[in-house]
Amino acid sequence: MSTAQEDLTGRARLRDAAIEGFAAHGFDESLRAIAARAGVSAGLVRHHFGSKEELRAECDATVLERYRIMKEDSINVPATRVFAQLPSSHEGGLLMVYILRSVQDGSAAGRTFIENMVAEAAAFTADAVARGLVVPSRDEAARARYMVQQSIGSMLVNLAMRPDVRLDDFPAVMEQYMAETMLPxxxxxxxxxxxxxxxLDQYLSFRAANTNPPAGRAGEPLAR
Amino acid sequence: MSTAQEDLTGRARLRDAAIEGFAAHGFDESLRAIAARAGVSAGLVRHHFGSKEELRAECDATVLERYRIMKEDSINVPATRVFAQLPSSHEGGLLMVYILRSVQDGSAAGRTFIENMVAEAAAFTADAVARGLVVPSRDEAARARYMVQQSIGSMLVNLAMRPDVRLDDFPAVMEQYMAETMLPxxxxxxxxxxxxxxxLDQYLSFRAANTNPPAGRAGEPLAR
DNA sequence: CCAACGACTATACACGCGAGTAGTCTGCTA
DNA sequence: TAGCAGACTACTCGCGTGTATAGTCGTTGG
Incomplete structure (x- = not known):
């Protein structure tokens, strides 16, 4: 969003084209392809951003910020289920794929996003447990991390297995994914x-027996 | 394994070096880096394999075959739990990472591997259900696919979030992953x-109401 | 003994990449 | 109206890549 005046400039168009290109074809997308998508020259990237790395950094920040806004707009949606709502719009689907690409790429932005999700999931789960909707875990932090990793990972595998990502119909793809996975x-x-x-009992007794100081209490999490 | 005589040749060393390089740094690993790892010249790749693509194809086939052998060696291990056993050895960890990289890369080998896992998981789950160990699902095929995607995806995210993959201590990394995720x-x-x-009840009744011919029976899977 | 073959190396080529430079055009301001 | 700052383009450079070619060395079979 920001100033509408700024969004007309080549800088913003370049940034948005980069986000689309990175989401569609991964971060190996060339500067020339991005510039072509934005309808400008490749040298303009350097003029505005200095380097591809800085362009990507701005894309990361933009996507994370837009995700944050979109998340706050749809309040009271479970953190683990945000993804069920996100890709309903074209914008949401784009953010979604970009984030998945970041995780796939192993970049800092991907890590940041995962950590955000873990924190959100932990907070939401704690509330749900307090309200009696979710059963408590013997290690809430580990469960939150595990469930985020599974949710994101599942979508990532599903995305990676598709030969080409059509950004246009990503909401449709997502809808199909939801239809496939909702029941399981x-x-x-x-x-x-x-x-x-x-x-579970076997593992718990095994773990209780192997804890450094076998203090008897079994619910204590292992060292991280 | 195969013939010990053959394994001394540069071709086999090149192939194994490529598997290690691809697993450690992804499939963008250059031919020169692979050749250096094998202690030979880069041109030898072309001499033996013709192209990088054909080298990778042979790596894919080799890894899939070795995985199959390793799987058959450790019989009666649940398909979904094979990964808990695999990376105990250096060889197993290597195969593991290579396969995860294939999935991450979205290659045909990755798809093949996923489909294998899904089939194995379906067969194993069917048996476990028959033996009363696992609760039945309203859509066994969808559950098998879902659980494989989650298991692999979870490990993939965990792998991607690590800045560098030390192949040496991959069993240790894997052990830590297991320690983190086993309880959840x-x-x-x-x-x-x-x-x-x-x-679940809400979803089931919703789905039953929206099935094309609302024949009453709710357990029928949606169209794939 | 020697000729032929295969494993292997050294070097070169063409290509696409990110990055750098110089210069043009446009719009605002004094 | 003069000029100046910034958006933008065309062109170039160095580098790393996969691929291709020519040639060397050791082994082996007639």
Whole structure:
């Protein structure tokens, strides 16, 4: 958003074109391709940003900020479920893919995003546990991290397995993904997969036996 | 393995070096870096394989075959849990990372591997359900695919978030990952996260109402 | 013994990349 | 109206890449 005046300039168009290009084809997208998408010369990137790295840094910051805004706009949506709402719009889908690319790429922006998600998930889960909607965990922090990794990772694999990402119909792709995974997700979250707790009990007793000071209490998390 | 005689040749060393290089630094690893790792000249790649693409194809086939062998060697291990056993050895960890890189890269090998895993998970789950160890799902195929995507995706995110992959101590990294995720996994699989089935019930009734011919039966999977 | 073959190296080529330079055009301001 | 600052382009450079060619060395079979 920011000033509408600024958004007409080549700088903003270049930035947006870079976000689209990075999301569509990954961060190996060349400056020339980005410039062509923006309808300007490649040298303009240097003029405005200095280097590809700084261009990307601005894209990262922009996407993270827009994600934050979009998240705040749709308040009271579970952190783990934000992704179910996000890609409904073209803008949301674009942010979504960009973020997934960042995680796939292993960049700092990806790490930042994951950490944000983990913090959100932890806060939301704590509230849900307090309200009696979610069962408590023996290690809430580990569960929040684990569930974020699974959610993001699942979408990432699904994205990576598609030969080409059509940014246009990404909402449709996302909708299909949701249709495929909603039932297994709800089943797993509601009913689990094991019929009894023998596996969990085994692990808990094993872990209790191997804790450095076997102080008896089993609910203590392992060292991180 | 194969013939020990063949494994002494530069071709095999080149292939193994490529597998290591691809696993450690991704498939952008240059031919010169691979050749240096193998202790040979870069031109030898062309002499033996013709092109980088064909070298990678042979790496893919080799890794998939070695994975298959390693899997058959450790029989009666749950398909979804194979990964808990795999990276205990250096060889297993190497295969593991290579496969994750393939998925991350979106290559055909990655797709093949995912499909293999899905088929294995489906077969294993069917058996476990029949033996009363695992609760049945309303869509077994969707659950198998979902759980594989989650398991692989979770490890992929974990891998991507690490700045550098030290192949040497990958078993240690993997062990740490397991230590972090084992408890949340078992908790989720045993106890779920929701305290009641209202979310699932809502979705089921919603889906039943929106099925093309509302034939009453709710357990039918959606169109894939 | 020697000729032929295959493993292997050194060097070169063409290409695409990010980055750098010089210069043009445009719009605002004094 | 003069001039100046900034947006923008065309062109160039060095580098690393995959690929291609020519040639060397050791081994092996007739």
């Amino acid at each position: 997700t709800l089943e797993l979250y509601t009913e689990g997969v094991f019929t009894d707790s023998s596996y | 996994t078992l908790e989720l699989y045993t106890e779920g996260v929701f305290t009641d089935s209202s979310y």
